[in-house]
Structure formats: C-alpha cells, structure tokens
Amino acid sequence: MQDVLVFRRVRAVDPGRQLDAEIDVVIEKKLITRAGPRAADQLIGSVPNDRIRVIEVPGALLLPGLVDLHAHLREPGQEYKEDIASGLAAAAAGGFTDVCVMPNTRPVNDTRAVTELLVHKARAVGGTRLHPIAAITVGQKGDTLTEMADLKEGGAVALSDDGRCVTRSDVMRRALEYASTFDLPIIQHAEDHALTAGAEMHEGGVSTRLGLRGWPRIAEDVIVARDVLIAEYVKAKYHVAHVSTMGSVRILREAKSRGIPVTAEVTPHHLLLTDQKLIGYDTACKVNPPLRETEDLLALREALADGTIDCIATDHAPHSPLEKDCELSEAAPGMIGLELCLPLMLGLVEKGILPMGRMVEALTRAPARIVGLDAPTIAEGAPANLTLVDPNREWTVAPERLRTKSKNTPFMGHTMKGMVLATIVHGSIAFDATAKGC
Ligand code: DOR
Numbered sequence: 241m242q243d244v245l246v247f248r249r250v251r252a253v254d255p256g257r258q259l260d261a262e263i264d265v266v267i268e269k270k271l272i273t274r275a276g277p278r279a280a281d282q283l284i285g286s287v288p289n290d291r292i293r294v295i296e297v298p299g300a301l302l303l304p305g306l307v308d309l310h311a312h313l314r315e316p317g318q319e320y321k322e323d324i325a326s327g328l329a330a331a332a333a334g335g336f337t338d339v340c341v342m343p344n345t346r347p348v349n350d351t352r353a354v355t356e357l358l359v360h361k362a363r364a365v366g367g368t369r370l371h372p373i374a375a376i377t378v379g380q381k382g383d384t385l386t387e388m389a390d391l392k393e394g395g396a397v398a399l400s401d402d403g404r405c406v407t408r409s410d411v412m413r414r415a416l417e418y419a420s421t422f423d424l425p426i427i428q429h430a431e432d433h434a435l436t437a438g439a440e441m442h443e444g445g446v447s448t449r450l451g452l453r454g455w456p457r458i459a460e461d462v463i464v465a466r467d468v469l470i471a472e473y474v475k476a477k478y479h480v481a482h483v484s485t486m487g488s489v490r491i492l493r494e495a496k497s498r499g500i501p502v503t504a505e506v507t508p509h510h511l512l513l514t515d516q517k518l519i520g521y522d523t524a525c526k527v528n529p530p531l532r533e534t535e536d537l538l539a540l541r542e543a544l545a546d547g548t549i550d551c552i553a554t555d556h557a558p559h560s561p562l563e564k565d566c567e568l569s570e571a572a573p574g575m576i577g578l579e580l581c582l583p584l585m586l587g588l589v590e591k592g593i594l595p596m597g598r599m600v601e602a603l604t605r606a607p608a609r610i611v612g613l614d615a616p617t618i619a620e621g622a623p624a625n626l627t628l629v630d631p632n633r634e635w636t637v638a639p640e641r642l643r644t645k646s647k648n649t650p651f652m653g654h655t656m657k658g659m660v661l662a663t664i665v666h667g668s669i670a671f672d673a674t675a676k677g678c
C-alpha cells in the first residue's frame with residue numbers, strides 16, 4: 241500500500257464538526273493529516289506517484305466510519321449462518337468500521353473466555369473492528385447476573401440479553417446498578433414474553449385477517465416504560481434495542497425530556513417496512529420485534545429525525561434456508577442488514593424524510609458515544625476511520641454480491657441507490673470497490 245491516500249474533491253459530511261463541504265482528505269500513517277478545500281493539490285504534485293494513491297469519484301460522499309451497535313455474527317456455534325470473517329467482511333462492505341456483536345451465540349457470550357475469543361479471532365481477521373456485547377444474565381436466562389467486571393476487562397463494551405428480554409424487574413434493577421459501576425450500558429430487548437408467546441407477527445388487522453398469532457405493541461411498551469422508571473431510580477445508562485412502536489417513542493421522548501439517561505436505536509427495516517409485507521407469508525419479513533403499522537413507522541422516522549431515537553442499528557440477523565424455508569410459525573426471526581443499511585438510509589435522505597446530517601450522526605457519533613468508542617470524525621489529526629460512498633450508483637441486491645453467508649432479506653432483487661466504495665479502518669483499506677467506481 242502507498243504511504244499517502246487521498247480522497248479528492250469529495251463531499252465530506254461530519255455533523256460533529258458542522259461539516260458538509262467539498263474538500264480533499266489526506267491520510268498518512270493511520271491519521272487524517274489534511275482536510276480542507278484543495279488540501280491535496282500541492283501534495284499530489286510533490287509526492288512520487290508510487291507513494292500516493294488518489295481516489296476521486298465525482299459526487300462521492302465521505303463520511304466518518306460507520307458504527308453498528310447491533311449485529312449477530314453467530315460465532316461461536318452457528319458458523320453455517322455467519323462467522324466472524326464473513327460477518328466482518330460484510331460489515332466492511334457495508335461501510336462499517338466498527339461492529340458490536342450480540343451475545344446470543346452457542347455458547348452464549350456470558351463469560352470472559354468467549355468475549356476474549358471473539359476479540360482475538362476478530363483481530364486475526366483484521367479490517368472492521370469487532371466489539372463484543374456480553375450477556376446481562378448467565379445463559380441469557382434472565383435470573384443470575386454475569387461477571388460484569390470480568391466481561392469488561394475481556395473487552396465487552398455493553399451488556400444485553402438480546403433475543404430475550406430481561407423480564408424480571410429485580411434483575412433489571414440490579415443489572416443497571418451493577419453495570420453502571422463499570423460504566424457499561426445495558427441494552428434491553430424489550431419484549432414481555434408472556435404477551436408474545438407463539439407470536440408470528442405484529443398483532444393488528446393484518447394478523448387477524450391472516451389468522452396468525454400476534455405480538456402486540458404493548459409487549460414492548462410495558463417493558464420500556466418499566467425500565468425507564470428503573471433507570472431513573474438508579475440513575476444508570478439504559479439503551480433500548482430495535483424500537484418498533486409509537487408507544488415506545490412516546491415513552492422515550494418523555495423520559496429524555498425529564499433528563500433520564502436513556503438512548504435508543506431503530507433498524508432500517510422498521511423504518512421502511514410494515515406488517516403488510518407479511519400478507520404473502522414471507523418468512524424473510526419475520527423479525528423480532530415484528531414489522532409494525534404505518535403509524536409506528538412514521539413515529540419512528542420522526543423520532544429518529546428529532547433525536548428521540550439516537551441511532552440506526554442493523555440488527556443484522558443471518559439465518560440459513562434451514563431456518564427460513566419453512567412455515568412462518570417455524571421460521572427464525574431476523575434479516576440481514578450490514579450491506580443494505582447505508583443504501584436504504586440514503587434512500588430516506590433522498591426522499592427528504594431524514595436530513596443527511598442526522599443520518600450520518602445516527603450511524604457514526606451517536607452509536608459510538610453509547611458504547612464509549614471514540615467518535616469517528618473527519619478532522620486533521622484524527623484517526624482515519626472513513627466510509628466512501630457513491631450516493632448515485634445503483635446496484636441490484638443478489639446473493640453473489642453479498643459477503644454475508646446468509647441471504648435472508650426481503651430486499652433481494654431490489655435495486656439500491658448508493659454503493660459503498662471504500663471503508664478505511666485506522667488508515668488501512670478494509671474494503672475497496674473504487675476500481676469499479678472510477
Ligand atoms: O429478529 C431478530 N433476530 N431479533 C432478535 O432479537 C434476535 C435476532 C436473531 O438472533 O436472529
């Protein structure tokens with residue numbers, strides 16, 4: 241690799257610096273050394289050609305590196321769906337420099353040994369950085385707290401029982417108190433399982449018509465409301481995973497207005513799809529929490545735009561045909577997301593639904609802040625963590641184009657507008673499709 245990498249005449253967007261301008265960005269020795277209008281002009285003339293690489297794609301956007309708070313990479317235990325190497329490759333191809341991985345593996349990541357295994361394997365793979373999220377309770381069973389100090393020392397950046405809800409109030413109280421002493425956020429999968437037993441989709445008009453068992457909004461709302469009260473009482477950081485209901489939005493908005501330290505994420509699929517997609521019994525559209533109704537989708541979009549929902553997270557949930565080519569009731573919930581997230585979100589920006597700056601913040605600084613990572617930024621002297629994307633380039637989602645091992649997405653065959661061209665992790669190129677773009 242050359243010593244100097246230049247992104248020339250890119251539209252750089254970094255809401256943390258109120259930056260949205262056409263500039264040159266120069267990377268040397270892992271750092272951004274210059275960032276400004278025509279900042280590379282002199283350099284390009286003076287550095288020998290074999291020592292400098294200049295990437296210039298008309299109309300390209302340069303963003304701080306994307307951070308995903310919520311992905312399932314399935315290793316250890318279900319490597320036929322995904323493993324660390326394929327998951328990190330998919331993350332890099334999706335523009336993510338950092339990905340936080342959920343602990344519902346086999347075995348569950350509820351010990352320092354598993355946390356360290358993930359860290360070591362990911363370092364060996366290189367490229368996009370992996371940050372383990374360890375379990376809140378042993379075996380994600382909801383009863384006994386994990387050894388949080390150990391998990392933090394092993395590299396965990398947060399705690400979650402994702403896939404399962406911490407339903408016991410006493411356990412949630414102690415988890416929040418204990419985790420806050422180590423400054424680890426608790427991430428809740430908000431679902432009152434007693435209200436969702438056997439559910440196949442959102443409970444509403446469509447589920448009634450199809451004769452399918454429903455997952456009512458209140459199963460999420462009651463947990464979020466309770467947890468907000470506990471977080472207020474114990475003054476601890478609390479984060480809600482994949483918010484899906486207008487009720488949760490209302491509760492979060494009120495909580496934030498009262499200064500309670502709550503944060504939340506929303507997935508691309510909950511921002512774009514509704515329960516109508518289940519009319520054809522498409523198992524690719526079975527997710528947990530389920531796709532809701534238009535009024536929820538609109539509330540989620542508004543909440544993301546106004547900051548009530550802090551960030552966008554993929555909930556990348558790879559499954560094989562074994563878990564998806566079956567009846568809806570039998571199908572595993574989840575869809576892949578790492579390689580589709582940015583194009584889908586750029587679609588919301590293009591339609592005027594989400595301001596560009598907000599989208600970038602929700603995929604970079606906001607998630608980084610929640611798990612205590614350094615916020616990526618486009619500034620001289622900052623580590624070079626960057627994502628280059630051509631917002632005008634169209635491509636069609638096809639199995640062979642995806643790096644993830646699993647192909648479970650209702651967007652298969654859809655044309656996306658917006659293609660990731662390069663992902664730079666600490667100065668190194670983790671993903672490079674510029675040859676196709678220039
Ligand atoms: O749709 C989902 N899939 N939601 C979850 O909470 C878990 C995830 C998975 O692990 O497949």
Ligand code: ZN
Nearest residue numbers: 402403429481
């Ligand atoms: Zn979940």
